[in-house]
Amino acid sequence: MDLKQLEYIVKIAEENNITRAAEKLFITQSALNQQLLKLEKELGAPLFVRSRNNWHLTEAGEIYVDHAKRIMRLKKDAYSRIKDIIGAKEGKLTIGLTPERGTDMFAAIYPAFYKLYPHVKIEPLEMPVKQQQLEISRGQLDIGFLTLQDFQKTDDCYIPIGCEPIILAVPQAHPLAHKGGKLGEALPPIPLSALAADSFAIMQQGSTLREIYDRLTAEEGVEPNILLESRSCRTLFEMVAEGICCSVIPMSYAKPDAGVSFFALSPNPVWEVAASYKKGSYLSLAARELIALSAGYWSGRLTGQS
Template structure:
């Protein structure tokens, strides 16, 4: 087996479409289809179920993809070790980050990193936090930005910073009037009891976000189940909907600082501690290249400068 066939099969599995995969691999669709057919002949069974659209992996295909990811990850680690042994100042780092982290973190870090390490390539994979941990575990990223809690049997991690989680509520909410909150102002965040919102509609993040579980836990501790009227995968959407008067939601303060809308929510803090610890994580036992260590160091230095 050669690495090219692993690369091609993985791309088709990712795109679930021969045409899209061929475009990203810079080859023709017929050539890619013929190549995959030859791989399937070597394997002795179909890798893809072509009777459905989009394509699906067969059981054999799932085994093949699992094996291919392992082999490609080992090859990547080997190349990184060689670069380090030879002290080559080139390299590559694949970083996993949520779109929201990318918007405010990478815009600060990447210019600084490229200035100091112009020959190191950075590849960014964006997804939600839970999927980012899976990408790091599978070796699809060298490191990912994540949050506590983390499975310490599977990951090593370094703490980056602590961020407050605030409550965003419509400017028309009685509590906003009572506390004289100003829309969009996150500098004044008085503390409230979450139980005071037991009858208020909530906007909840989807299960792919750790904020989903945080809301349920905080409400349970306050003695009620939240009245969730809307669920979204986008924190920016939740923030905008709170400003539009749809309901209240939990949001990290770093997101609140970065986003601005025509109709802004009001913000307050919870008496029950609500915060998140932001981490950079990588699979336990994975070789961390000089390039990856340089990125982590730059990440820490940039955050330190921005917080001081």
Template sequence: MELRQLQYFVAVAEELNFSRAAERLCISQPPLSIQIQKLENELGIPLFYRNNRQVELTDAGKLFSEEVQKIFSHLQRAVENAQRTHHGELGKLNVGFVGSATYDILPSVLREFRSLYPDVQVHLFEMSTPVQIEALREEEIDIGILRPPVNSDALCTEIVSTMPCVLAVPKQHPLVEKKNLTLSDLSQYPFVMLSRKTWAGLYNEILALCNPIIHQEALEFQTVIGLVAAGLGISIVPQSAINLHTQDVVYLDFNNQLPTASMGISWRQNNQSPLVKAFIKIVKEAREGNLNRTRGQAI
């Protein structure tokens, strides 16, 4: 059974006239009649009653017509979905992200992407940078929003934001009142550190900068700030964290003496998905401050 035979059958079933059906299909009537006969022989049943005056569908032909129409409808949807997927309008995107991206670039990018591609399923996975790098290599995620550096020839990485770090201290801490802070002032106080497993680059920079007394480590910045709020120590964190625990934590600026914190986006070099390209484009627009200005200030 060929698709062409089904197309011929539908034309005859709708026209109930071989001449009009042949004209509609832009073929002559004899080949049309031959193809319908072949279809009936293959099925082993008559699909039409024929006489000199009219053509009618048999009961089996009526049922067959309904089912064939469903097949064509499903086929049309398949074609449209394939075309939409090719153009990046449909599909699935797996995005890994570090927790601190949720109070940096991620919310605005997600809002814009979902607005432009409402039929794309975006699956989010909170992961540390090393886990994201491995997940990208293993094709478990399509995009990673992480903390550079990323040392992998198989991955492309671009910096999407860079900001200074600040010192987070408990609200009643002696450093809050101290004027002209220097790095040497930090040496006598215990630190709460973001684990090296989460962000090795920043961890090593802080060690080299002030050789801190490490009292506690945590895997996420939210936990770090929570422990600072609880009075377990002080910490160096990205400026994007300054809205966390504002009632219990004070954030002190060190006049560019502290490290800078970068956020990056990574993807596989061989990934040509239009969805990945669209997401990267939106991230770059966010970085450049051009993210959908026409949609209002909410973005």
């Protein structure tokens, strides 16, 4: 079986377009099409339903691509295991990082990783949690570094790194601000229903933090006015610091002495900082070291914020 041919067919399926697939594979469209036609002749069945802008798999194609991905993963796992056995500290890791905090973490831990594994190339990809989970399931990410609650986990593997409280931030001018607490102290609890008449800045739909916020409001039967939706937790905090609205944020984004009062939410929601990888795949020694460095980073960050 030609492993390069497997890669070609999988790429066409991922791109749903032979032209884009050829560009990603750095070969001509003609050469890629010849490989596909050769394989389809060998199998005696078409693998794709062709159209100008959208190629999609036939039933036979679904079967072929599913098994092709398994074979490609087995090859990668076998190579990683052998390199670990012989002590060859080389290879490549493709990792997912959440925007802002994920890239901050990577910048902090990469120098230490590089000293240990200078010949392991890391390809960091910044993407939301849901996209990371999808790419992990497809075998496109070796590790995803993400934040979520148990109900948001997939069937893939998760290694706990730390837990972080989700807290309420209100402007200093808010009528309830004087009842709030400061970072580093036990925060006074408050239900979201106490702020049902307030405006909020919250994360956009599709994020794990937004799902947590939606669950909290649904459980309390309230619908606060949504003033702003953002992709950035830093933006949420800045909106509160500017006195514009309230927000629900992870504690690590909270800053002291910013004109903001903080409350613990009822019933004390937390989310897990975790590393995730495809179920059944091999986690190399380099990958494990990267996760260990991540755990050390978050241990300091979360302890310092609690």
